[in-house]
Amino acid sequence: MSIQETRIVLKNIGKIDPYRIEDYINAGGYEGLKKALQMKPVDIIDELMDAGLRGRGGAGFSTGMKQKFTSESCQRCPQRYVVVNADEGEPGTFKDRVIMEQDPHLYLEGTIIAARAIQATKGYIYIRGEYHESIKATQKAIEDAYAAGFLGKDILGSGFDFDVEIKLGAGSYLCGEELTMLESLEGKRGNPRIKPPFPAEKGVFGMPTLVNNVETLANAPLIILHGKDWYRKYGTERSPGTKVFTISGQVNAPGHYEVPFGVSLQQLIDLAGGIRDGKRFKAALLGGAAGTFVDASMLDERMTYDNLREKGATLGSGAVIVMAEGDPVYDILHNCLRFFRHESCGKCVPCRVGTTQLVLQADKLKEGGGDKEALLKQMVRESEIMAGTSLCPLGQSPILPLESAARYFSKELCTTQH
Amino acid sequence: MSIKEIIKQFEPEQHNLLHILHALQDANPANYITGEALEETARHLGITKSSVYGVARYYTMFSLEPRGKYIIRVCASPVCELLRANEIIALLEEELKVKTGETTADGMFTLELSECLGQCQEAPSMMINDKVYNSLDRGRIREVLKSYRG
Numbered sequence: 001m002s003i004q005e006t007r008i009v010l011k012n013i014g015k016i017d018p019y020r021i022e023d024y025i026n027a028g029g030y031e032g033l034k035k036a037l038q039m040k041p042v043d044i045i046d047e048l049m050d051a052g053l054r055g056r057g058g059a060g061f062s063t064g065m066k067q068k069f070t071s072e073s074c075q076r077c078p079q080r081y082v083v084v085n086a087d088e089g090e091p092g093t094f095k096d097r098v099i100m101e102q103d104p105h106l107y108l109e110g111t112i113i114a115a116r117a118i119q120a121t122k123g124y125i126y127i128r129g130e131y132h133e134s135i136k137a138t139q140k141a142i143e144d145a146y147a148a149g150f151l152g153k154d155i156l157g158s159g160f161d162f163d164v165e166i167k168l169g170a171g172s173y174l175c176g177e178e179l180t181m182l183e184s185l186e187g188k189r190g191n192p193r194i195k196p197p198f199p200a201e202k203g204v205f206g207m208p209t210l211v212n213n214v215e216t217l218a219n220a221p222l223i224i225l226h227g228k229d230w231y232r233k234y235g236t237e238r239s240p241g242t243k244v245f246t247i248s249g250q251v252n253a254p255g256h257y258e259v260p261f262g263v264s265l266q267q268l269i270d271l272a273g274g275i276r277d278g279k280r281f282k283a284a285l286l287g288g289a290a291g292t293f294v295d296a297s298m299l300d301e302r303m304t305y306d307n308l309r310e311k312g313a314t315l316g317s318g319a320v321i322v323m324a325e326g327d328p329v330y331d332i333l334h335n336c337l338r339f340f341r342h343e344s345c346g347k348c349v350p351c352r353v354g355t356t357q358l359v360l361q362a363d364k365l366k367e368g369g370g371d372k373e374a375l376l377k378q379m380v381r382e383s384e385i386m387a388g389t390s391l392c393p394l395g396q397s398p399i400l401p402l403e404s405a406a407r408y409f410s411k412e413l414c415t416t417q418h
Numbered sequence: 419m420s421i422k423e424i425i426k427q428f429e430p431e432q433h434n435l436l437h438i439l440h441a442l443q444d445a446n447p448a449n450y451i452t453g454e455a456l457e458e459t460a461r462h463l464g465i466t467k468s469s470v471y472g473v474a475r476y477y478t479m480f481s482l483e484p485r486g487k488y489i490i491r492v493c494a495s496p497v498c499e500l501l502r503a504n505e506i507i508a509l510l511e512e513e514l515k516v517k518t519g520e521t522t523a524d525g526m527f528t529l530e531l532s533e534c535l536g537q538c539q540e541a542p543s544m545m546i547n548d549k550v551y552n553s554l555d556r557g558r559i560r561e562v563l564k565s566y567r568g
Contacts, residue, residue, distance in 0.1 A: 091495040094536035129440065129479050130491070130535060132548045170436055171478030173533050187435030187463075189476040205433075248497045248538035255539040285496060288534075321497050321538075335496045339533065345476075 003259065003267045006234060006242055009218050010258045012103045018137050021144040024105040030150055032221030036113045037158040039224075044117040045071065048220060051228035052240035056095075057085055057176075057213035058287065058316040060239075060305040063220075069200035070210040071118040081209040082115045082123035083185065083199075084217060086138075087169050087176040089128055090288035091339065092319030095244040096214035098256050100127070100134035103218075104141035108164075110217030112150060113224055115162045118210050123164040126181050129171055138166060173343040177392050178211040180345075191347045192392035215244055235261035239304035243318050247272040250279065250324035259303075266299040268320055279324040283408070287316020289336040290397035292404035293329065312407070314400060329409045334362050336401045344394055351395030354386040358398055365413060372414035376406050419445060421455050425462045432463055435473055439480055448484040449528070456482075478533070486521045486528035488566055490514075491545045495534035498542040506542050506554050507531070513563055526567070 007013070016023035024030070036044050049064025070080065084107070088096040099107055115123055127135050142164060145151045153161045167185050169175050175184040179193040182204045203209020219241060223231050232240045239261035245268055248254045252273030259268065265284065275281055284294050292313045294301075301311055308315045323332065341355040361379050365372055383399035390396055405413060424441050428434040442455045451474055460467040474480045492498075492507055507518060510529055514522050521528040537543035540552035551562050 088536055089533055091534040092497050092538050093534070094538055097536045129477075130532065130545065133550075167433075168436055168440055169477075170440065170480055171533070172476065184436065185433060187432040187473065189473055246538060248541060249500050254541070289496065319538075321500065323500065327500060332496045332500060335494070335499045339494075339496075343533070 001267070002270050003263055005258055005271065006260050007258050008222055008234070008242055009106070009215065009244060010098070010103070010256070012106065013098065014102065016103065018102050018104055019140050021105060021141070021148055024103070025148075028225075029105050029221075030109055030148075032223075032225040033109050033112055033116075033150060034156065036116050036224050037156055037160060041071065041117050041119055044113065044224065047228055048117070048223055051223045051231040052238070053216065053219055053223060053231075054239065054305060055213055056215035056219075056243065056318070058090065058290070058314075060315070063212065063216055066200065066212070067114065067117050067210055069198070070208050073201045073208045077207050079122060079205070079207045080118055080120040081204050081207055082111055082118065082120045082164075083178075083181065083204060083209055083211045084111055084123065084125040085176065085178060085181060085211055085213045086125050086127040086131070086134065087181060088131070088214070088317075089173045089176050090290060090317040090319060091336075092246060092248050092285065092288045092321040093317040094246050095256055095318055097131060097134055098244070099214055099218050100131070101137050104134075104137045105145065106221065107214045107218040108138070108141050108145055109150070110220035111164060111212075112145075112155070112162055113220045114210060114212055114217060115164075116160055118208075120210065121161050121163065123162065124167045124185055124204070125164060126167045126169060126175075126185055128169040128175075135166060135168070142166070173339070174345055174392070174394055177394070180392060181211065182209065189345070191345050192394075194391060236302070236304050238306050243303070243315075245303070245318045245320055247320045247322065249284075249322040250276045250327065251322050252276055261304045262302045264300050264302055265294070265320070268303065269299075269322060272322075275322065275324050277324075279326070281322070282325045282327055283323040283329055285321040285323070285332060285336075285401065286319070287314040287400075288319040288321075289339050290314075290393065290400055291316045291319065292400050293333075293408055294404070295408040297408075312404065328412075329405055330362075330366065330413055333401055333405045333413070334359070334366075337362050337398060340394065340398050348390040348392075348395055350386045351390040354382060354390075354395065355398065358383065358402070373410070376410060376414055380406050421452075421458050425455075425458055428462075430462050430464065432465060435459070435463065435470065436477070438462075439474055439477075443480060447487060448525070449486065449489055450481040450484050453482075484521070486526050488527050488546050490527055490529050491532035491535070492518075492530070493533075493535040493537065493541070493543045494531040495538070495541075497534070497538040501541045503542040506544070506559065509556060509559055510544075513559065527563075
């Protein structure tokens with residue numbers, strides 16, 4: 001059964017001028033904030049928690065829970081921070097860019113609501129350095145929000161103060177990991193921190209910090225304005241709401257598509273115009289490089305955090321990279337492994353050495369003779385060890401594409417002439 | 419603006435370091451951060467030159483070596499590779515007569531690879547300084563390069 005998009009987060013995209021705050025306000029913007037300012041902070045958190053909002057950066061953790069931990073930790077700390085994770089760098093993912101470039105006030109409003117919820121008076125938006133359009137649109141949105149009284153001292157006469165500024169990344173995938181981002185935000189090398197402590201206890205400048213993704217925050221004004229019951233009309237029991245998927249590769253209409261959680265992979269591909277040149281579907285890489293390959297046996301699976309996890313796949317950031325018959329899985333896997341080698345910061349030896357070794361071994365899979373099946377098994381085993389002995393998600397990621405590619409395409413990886 | 423004047427625009431706090439490095443690099447026509455700039459930055463922030471160096475070396479967008487006036491960053495993501503970015507890179511190397519990582523003899527262009535540029539709806543993609551170019555093929559690349567060469 002074919003489906004249509006359900007645009008709630010992306011409802012303004014293409015309909016308003018992102019550089020005009022009036023357009024956003026006329027489309028109902030900042031009404032969620034007005035309502036939030038009338039609510040007790042704890043009630044904002046409860047509303048988001050009961051709505052079942054989960055982090056859209058990839059981990060799918062309860063947003064309300066994260067806010068609760070942050071608001072309750074370290075009562076004697078003089079400052080609490082909100083940090084927006086706008087360091088979108090997962091290959092195949094561009095949902096946050098679309099929101100930042102085309103409806104920046106939506107996630108800015110969500111940021112102010114989150115600040116109110118955890119009673120933070122200062123926030124940072126960490127945007128990757130390559131995203132010039134996102135930076136420009138967000139900067140303008142911040143200036144206009146100050147002028148309109150949505151930021152700064154005594155917001156809309158509520159007595160609540162909140163300041164926010166942009167911080168720039170400079171080309172490091174790893175800085176999208178929340179603790180590494182905090183190091184970078186402090187002006188340091190992007191090396192991950194040991195956790196615990198989590199940002200909720202000890203984040204930027206050692207203070208309790210809420211780190212939320214752009215798309216996550218873009219959901220908050222809608223939930224506050226329309227309520228949890230409205231929100232739960234979309235999606236499934238454990239993954240309520242919608243998700244912005246970015247579908248790319250061998251489809252006729254690659255792009256961003258917002259649908260309720262629970263649609264199938266086949267429906268998503270159909271939404272993106274089906275496979276190019278009338279070819280057959282071969283594979284998809286779900287969730288980017290730190291994601292998993294699936295084959296045609298997964299086409300009817302429902303796209304929710306939990307269902308995919310149970311089936312050994314990931315939803316991650318919502319990236320869906322589609323491959324058609326004839327496309328070599330080996331090349332895409334090799335690309336992912338080279339990417340991890342380049343982005344490893346070098347702090348943990350198993351990751352630094354392991355990411356290099358995996359590329360060399362992948363080369364051998366292509367070139368060498370010998371027992372390739374044994375080599376592939378060894379690679380999966382080594383990536384398991386890396387996952388168990390590395391501090392941050394980077395060293396824990398190569399196993400995802402590697403193990404899933406081996407699961408579905410072992411024969412191809414071990415036998416074909418590339 | 420001189421190096422000192424650029425740095426003075428920022429409060430002397432380490433969390434401004436990446437912004438200072440961006441500003442210094444952007445103001446340099448050869449798109450890099452000089453040894454003198456590192457030293458002045460360290461002095462302004464009251465930290466060692468080695469820690470400024472360590473940060474500048476860590477991030478892919480920063481360079482400590484002179485580069486071209488225009489930095490071409492070709493997206494090396496799996497999506498672009500699937501849609502033949504390798505041919506795009508080979509074509510750029512041929513057109514510019516450089517290898518990836520090198521600067522053209524006239525100092526105009528430096529050819530680099532980038533992590534996913536998030537333009538997958540119209541892959542393959544590249545950036546030249548601040549501008550994004552999508553749906554690249556042979557004709558489009560020649561046309562874009564021509565517009566820069568004038």
